[in-house]
Amino acid sequence: MTWWRNPRQRLGVICAVVAVLVIVALVHRDRAERTGSTPVQGARVAATAAAPAESVPPRSPAPPAKPSSVPKHVLPDLVGADFQQAWDGARRAGYRFVTSHDAGGRGRRQFVFSNWKVCDQSPGPGPLATELRVDLGVVRHDEKCPAGSAPTAEPKVADGRMPALNGRGLTVVRRALRGDTHVKARDLGGSRLVLIETHWLVCTQRPAEGAPVSDTVEVGVVKYGEHCP
Known part of the structure; x- marks a missing residue:
């Protein structure tokens, strides 16, 4: 009968193997206590001492950020053109923010673009960023552009x-003071009724400039084309 079939012999072999393993473990622990490191720690220290120190390359400075490129197109010269054609031309050139104002200073709105012509433009023609607002000063086709800046x-x-x-x-004045005071207009050239306010120019005011705003502001007016008395 072989030993692994005999329970007593098999038990004896197992006990002998366990005893050997215990003895080996105790010997290794005793060595570790004397050297002050475990076998794994000693292996790590040896590997660290044997490996050459790695040099860390210096970081190169980040490249400077490039300024965002603003698309530019060529804004055409629009002065003298029909307002509708000028508006279309600016839009075709890439300028989406096109506004207008009454160059005569009357405060009239531009509802039918083809009834108006361009007297001035801001900014002037040239290669410009498309994000800019293009403002056009206009008058009606049967009117002359103002000689000065109204x-x-x-x-x-x-x-x-x-x-x-x-x-x-008068229209501009009433819009400016709306909500602050009541504007009362009087014809300085006679007793005409002031009906279409875009036809009238303010010549006098009461209270005067710099005075406290009152509940009612009186203005003396004449029609455009007439001279203030």
Whole structure:
């Protein structure tokens, strides 16, 4: 009978193997305590000492960011053109923000573009960024472009004080003061009724410029083409 079939012999062999393993483990532990490191730690230290130190290459500075390229197109010269054609031309050139104002300072709205012509443009013609707003000053075809720069922006009330109203269109003045005061217009050239306000120019004002804004502002007006008295 072989030993692995005999229970007693098999048990004895197993006990002998276990004893040998215990003895080997104790010997290794004793060595580790004397050297102050475990076998795995010793292997790691030896490997670290044997391996050459790796040199870390210096980081190169990041390249400077390139400025965002703004697409540019050539804005044509639109002065003297029919407003509808000028508007279409600016749009075809890539300019999507096209606005207009009454170059005569009357504050009229442009509903039918073909009834108007361009007197001035801002900015002028040339290669420009397409994000820019193109503003066109226009008058009706049967009118002459103003010789000088007529005030076209609405006057602003600052700190409750009256702005300068003289020389501005009655429509522009009423829009500027809407919500702050009531505007009462009087014809300085006679007793005409002031009906179509875009036809009238302000010559006088009360209260005067710089005075506190009152509930009612009186303005003296004449028709465009007439001279203030």
